[in-house]
Amino acid sequence: MITLLLIALANAGELEASLHGDVKTFGTAIFPYEHILMPPEASGTSVWNLRLKGEARYQDWVRVEVHHVLNSNLGDALALGGFGSTGVNVVAPEVVQLGWEHDIEGGVSLTGRTDRANVLLRAPNVDITLGRQAVSFGNGLFFTPLDLVSPFSAATIDSDYKPGVDAVRVDGFIGMTGKITGVAAYAGDWSADGTVLALNGQGTVGVTDLGGFAGLIRDDVVLGTTVVSAIGPVGIHSDIALTLPEDDDAYLRAVLGGIGRPTGTTIVSGELYLQTMGAADPADYLGKTLEKPWAEQGVWTWGRMYTALTVTQELTPLLSANLASIVNVEDGSALLLPAVSWSVSENTDVGLGAFMGLGKRPGEVDPLTLIDPTTFQPLPDAQLFNRIPLASEFGTYPMTVFASFKAYW
């Protein structure tokens, strides 16, 4: 409706308006191993996703952006730390509910959501964006310590669009390369624990972009730095975030990465990542998921030290293959992500891929030990997780394969 209104206004000659969109379909299949954490048998999910993107500009100083997303799911996906999620129907907390849901017979659900609805007002050297929008900070590829508002897991199939959050954003431009961004975002409620306040500044010195970050993220003070530079032909990036919770120990998250093109058809990138609040012992991994960084702030890795490496090889101008690996250095487990992508036409891609967890599987657990002996109900998560000691991080994940089709217009 809003999109049609924008088009009507455009026809009146006052606006430049456009309507774009994309259609995506995904099929995922999960092949679980035998364990109480896993579903009893292999299962599949089919997702159909349509995003309509309307944009209107009035001269140079107003822009309105609206995205409405329709999503249909058939089947249940296994959601273990966001692992294997398609990423196309992720919902952030909303001040105003602009979505709907309809269950159709046969296990099919249909949802709709306005994922972007914002107005950008542009004045000399200042942009103000008000409404539902994507908010993102930092430069990490696999690991994103400064992406503190609804970040994606690296095991997400499609991360084209971050979920829109309800926010006010002010960008101030200083000179040719300086920029200061302030964001106030809703993250669940109006208390300090349910909101995000962030200030990010960046500038350029020679070939190096330097940034500083300060925020009150769900009541935790976060200080950070970003660096993007180049050493010869290799691009370098680093994000560091120091979190100072009011009632817990401070912790550091830091990523250092590089990206280069050793040949004209090959891209190689890698990252080293540290998060000091992670668990050293795999037996403590599941318990970590109940703590604030994981439960509320989107951290998806459970350990402390990681490496990531990805190689993308263009096989033909239309066909490329990608192999990524993420390794938990301390427990030795790894996540392999092989994928191929074929550009069927200028605006159409077909992809195939897998997420393969390698490492020690969790040990056997007697299911009856997970039942409260008085109420005969499952134990509360905190007790439950203590009784399911994991043996490694990525060895916990089942094998997942996916196919995708994406068309843009």
Next chain:
Amino acid sequence: MSIIASVSGLTRDYIQGTITVRALRGVDLSIQEGDFVALMGPSGSGKSTLLNLLGGLDEPSAGDVSIEGTSLTDMTEAQRSNLRRDRLGFIFQSYNLIPVLSAAENAEFVLLLQGVGPKERRERVFKTLADVGLAGMENRRPNELSGGQQQRVAVARAIAGKPALILADEPTANLDSETGNALLELMKKLNEKNGSTFVFATHDPKVMAVANRVIKLVDGKIISDERQ
């Protein structure tokens, strides 16, 4: 008759935002062996709170609960858990059966925790299920049983461990009138035959009809305690 459970000066406060809600206000009570007690009262009167405190599922703000002469206040959580396992039986409104287990396996669960050997477990479970009218249905899972039959499995599970006291929270609330009556008659029969001690928290006037003792609570206080 020996005293199975007693409470003295029992008070329970809940904090709701800035308000303190007093659910129980200094309750004194003794439950004797063989009692079939109905705790009656309107919603919010404190009957479920009292039941939870008797079962060691909650801790009082003040006062004391004793089971067979042992104070729960002085126990660690592990000791309370052992006491619940060995000396108390619980029946819940929504049955709380484990869906992947058969009727026999559900009834056997407490015996497993008590460390009873396999042969004795099997004998006791089959006898208990027969006592509650479920002979021949031992291998059915909860989704293959009616609501009344599921609650009978829950009763079997509660009594299989030979507890000193069985606590039942609205056990007939999810059952139709006829099925509820049959279940009450069953529990009354178990009470008379085995001397099992039952305490119910209930709105159901039918419970009052079969109980030998009716305790009425209003606003966290006992306003009447009558034997009949």
